Amino acid sequence: xxxxxxxxxxxxxxxxxxxxxxxxxxxxxxxxxxxxxxxxxxxxxxxxxxxxxxxxxxxxxxxxxxxxxxxxxxxxxxxxxxxxxxxxxxxxxxxxxxxxx
Amino acid sequence: xxxxxxxxxxxxxxxxxxxxxxxxxxxxxxxxxxxxxxxxxxxxxxxxxxxxxxxxxxxxxxxxxxxxxxxxxxxxxxxxxxxxxxxxxxxxxxxxxxxxxxxxxxxxxxxxxxxxxxxxxxxxxxxxxxxxxxxxxxxxxxxxxxxxxxxxxxxxxxxxxxxxxxxxxxxxxxxxxxxxxxxxxxxxxxxxxxxxxxxxxxxxxxxxxxxxxxxxxxxxxxxxxxxxxxxxxxxxxxxxxxxxxxxxxxxxxxxxxxxxxxxxxxxxxxxxxxxxxxxxxxxxxxxxxxxxxxxxxxxxxxxxxxxxxxxxxxxxxxxxxxxxxxxxxxxxxxxxxxxxxxxxxxxxxxxxxxxxxxxxxxxxxxxxxxxxxxxxxxxxxxxxxxxxxxxxxxxxxxxxxxxxxxxxxxxxxxxxxxxxxxxxxxxxxxxxxxxxxxxxxxxxxxxxxxxxxxxxxxxxxxxxxxxxxxxxxxxxxxxxxxxxxxxxxxxxxxxxxxxxxxxxxxxxxxxxxxxxxxx
Numbered sequence: 001x002x003x004x005x006x007x008x009x010x011x012x013x014x015x016x017x018x019x020x021x022x023x024x025x026x027x028x029x030x031x032x033x034x035x036x037x038x039x040x041x042x043x044x045x046x047x048x049x050x051x052x053x054x055x056x057x058x059x060x061x062x063x064x065x066x067x068x069x070x071x072x073x074x075x076x077x078x079x080x081x082x083x084x085x086x087x088x089x090x091x092x093x094x095x096x097x098x099x100x101x
Numbered sequence: 102x103x104x105x106x107x108x109x110x111x112x113x114x115x116x117x118x119x120x121x122x123x124x125x126x127x128x129x130x131x132x133x134x135x136x137x138x139x140x141x142x143x144x145x146x147x148x149x150x151x152x153x154x155x156x157x158x159x160x161x162x163x164x165x166x167x168x169x170x171x172x173x174x175x176x177x178x179x180x181x182x183x184x185x186x187x188x189x190x191x192x193x194x195x196x197x198x199x200x201x202x203x204x205x206x207x208x209x210x211x212x213x214x215x216x217x218x219x220x221x222x223x224x225x226x227x228x229x230x231x232x233x234x235x236x237x238x239x240x241x242x243x244x245x246x247x248x249x250x251x252x253x254x255x256x257x258x259x260x261x262x263x264x265x266x267x268x269x270x271x272x273x274x275x276x277x278x279x280x281x282x283x284x285x286x287x288x289x290x291x292x293x294x295x296x297x298x299x300x301x302x303x304x305x306x307x308x309x310x311x312x313x314x315x316x317x318x319x320x321x322x323x324x325x326x327x328x329x330x331x332x333x334x335x336x337x338x339x340x341x342x343x344x345x346x347x348x349x350x351x352x353x354x355x356x357x358x359x360x361x362x363x364x365x366x367x368x369x370x371x372x373x374x375x376x377x378x379x380x381x382x383x384x385x386x387x388x389x390x391x392x393x394x395x396x397x398x399x400x401x402x403x404x405x406x407x408x409x410x411x412x413x414x415x416x417x418x419x420x421x422x423x424x425x426x427x428x429x430x431x432x433x434x435x436x437x438x439x440x441x442x443x444x445x446x447x448x449x450x451x452x453x454x455x456x457x458x459x460x461x462x463x464x465x466x467x468x469x470x471x472x473x474x475x476x477x478x479x480x481x482x483x484x485x486x487x488x489x490x491x492x493x494x495x496x497x498x499x500x501x502x503x504x505x506x507x508x509x510x511x512x513x514x515x516x517x518x519x520x521x522x523x524x525x526x527x528x529x530x531x532x533x534x535x536x537x538x539x540x541x542x543x544x545x546x547x548x549x550x551x552x553x554x555x556x557x558x559x560x561x562x563x564x565x566x567x568x569x570x571x572x573x574x575x576x577x578x579x580x581x582x583x584x585x586x587x588x589x590x591x592x593x594x595x596x597x598x599x600x601x602x603x604x605x606x607x608x609x610x611x612x613x614x615x616x617x618x619x620x
Binding site: 017038054055056057059060061062063064065066067068069070071072073074077078085086087088089090091092093094 | 124125132182189190245248382617
């Protein structure tokens with residue numbers, strides 16, 4: 001049986017970049033616990049005969065041709081940005097300079 | 102095994118390689134791939150990660166990934182899926198990267214390449230498809246600027262087993278992979294543009310006191326030159342041995358570290374570690390359905406895989422009698438190598454054909470900043486020209502002159518446009534074939550058909566001796582100067598003949614004349 005404690009909530013909050021108060025941590029621990037217990041009912045089903053499901057839709061190979069399509073111009077692309085700088089999105093200085101995928 | 106400071110050291114290296122695929126558009130949307138464009142001008146709701154936008158996989162990227170997997174002797178998945186890898190970074194607008202976690206398109210392959218006297222076989226763990234991030238620009242004080250033009254570029258990640266045993270070997274492996282992706286047309290792999298990047302995982306096994314001590318693994322991030330691959334590994338090997346002497350630390354779960362490469366100081370530097378281990382929370386991407394490559398299509402790609410650079414190099418060396426160090430110049434540009442083979446289909450002296458490719462055809466291509474395949478010369482003209490030389494109809498100088506004339510006439514037709522750049526190794530231009538531009542025809546037109554007439558040659562030789570009495574005197578007086586003087590006289594005769602004299606006959610007559618005068 002899963003139980004979520006406030007420490008785990010804090011870790012999740014950090015991963016999700018959420019700043020939670022002590023009250024919120026306690027409240028969400030309870031709520032998350034309820035959700036997990038609900039979902040955990042699935043564990044009672046015998047799935048030994050089932051293949052893992054990669055996707056709920058019975059579809060595969062939905063692909064597009066390598067054909068250009070119009071995108072947004074720079075103005076529109078930046079329209080919702082809180083801050084911009086000469087055509088770039090502007091964000092607070094990043095210290096850890098390890099970019100790329 | 103290396104010996105460092107009296108210790109037996111066995112480097113263990115695995116490599117991760119990221120390659121931009123050669124598609125027109127991005128992985129999940131129709132934005133064009135554009136290098137060096139104005140920031141944020143090749144973006145759309147999908148690659149900006151705007152709410153509600155849905156990705157659709159680029160079929161060409163999937164095809165290129167599979168074709169690369171085939172060349173790497175991988176097992177191609179029958180069922181492959183997409184997963185989200187979550188992390189926060191400003192260049193990653195969705196806050197997750199779409200990648201492949203447990204069911205990559207390609208797995209369990211290998212690449213063999215010659216290294217020293219041996220053939221090395223490096224196992225490929227997997228090759229999976231994902232997307233590149235955008236670019237953070239840090240050189241503006243007080244802010245980080247984000248350009249998302251690169252976000253969503255199709256990226257193939259290739260991961261090797263830790264089978265590499267040294268800096269030089271890893272560099273060579275990286276070079277061979279670079280050659281391979283370009284050969285297949287899977288990537289342009291331009292290093293300056295960051296289209297191919299390397300991340301070696303390095304540690305060493307130190308044999309001491311009858312035991313083996315494995316040092317903690319270091320991953321060096323984002324290397325974008327072969328020089329830095331070599332430098333970073335070489336440095337890490339020495340650093341890890343010194344560190345082990347200092348603290349005796351060995352590899353254990355959780356002590357792997359990331360380092361960066363400082364190109365100026367030529368050292369690796371620790372990267373700021375995040376307080377907690379990365380938690381990417383991989384899970385299947387609900388926006389994308391699985392991919393099941395069609396077996397018949399995969400089989401067709403397998404059949405269509407071209408002869409790869411390493412076996413082709415061996416064949417070129419034996420077939421065109423190339424020196425091993427010359428061969429890559431003709432093999433590495435696939436379009437040119439294909440053209441050489443097309444020319445070689447016509448019966449001709451293949452050694453001469455190869456020689457011509459390496460000499461004047463290369464020069465003519467270089468002058469036009471293109472490849473030989475970009476010249477537009479019909480395959481038959483190459484072999485015909487080689488045959489004219491073999492049959493002594495023309496000499497080598499005349500062959501170069503005829504080649505120059507053919508290309509100049511094609512220049513006139515093209516008006517200086519339409520040739521591929523010299524780094525475009527995939528594209529040949531359609532040959533421009535005119536019967537009156539055939540080499541034999543031009544040899545006549547330009548009066549280059551070689552004179553085999555002994556009397557005519559004798560007259561030129563006599564004239565050259567007459568005009569160059571100092572050289573003749575040198576040759577006769579000083580045996581050490583004889584060779585140079587002979588060459589000088591040969592040049593003089595060729596000049597007098599307008600390049601028409603058969604140099605072999607000229608040489609014979611000069612030797613005869615010199616001997617006669619020496620007596």
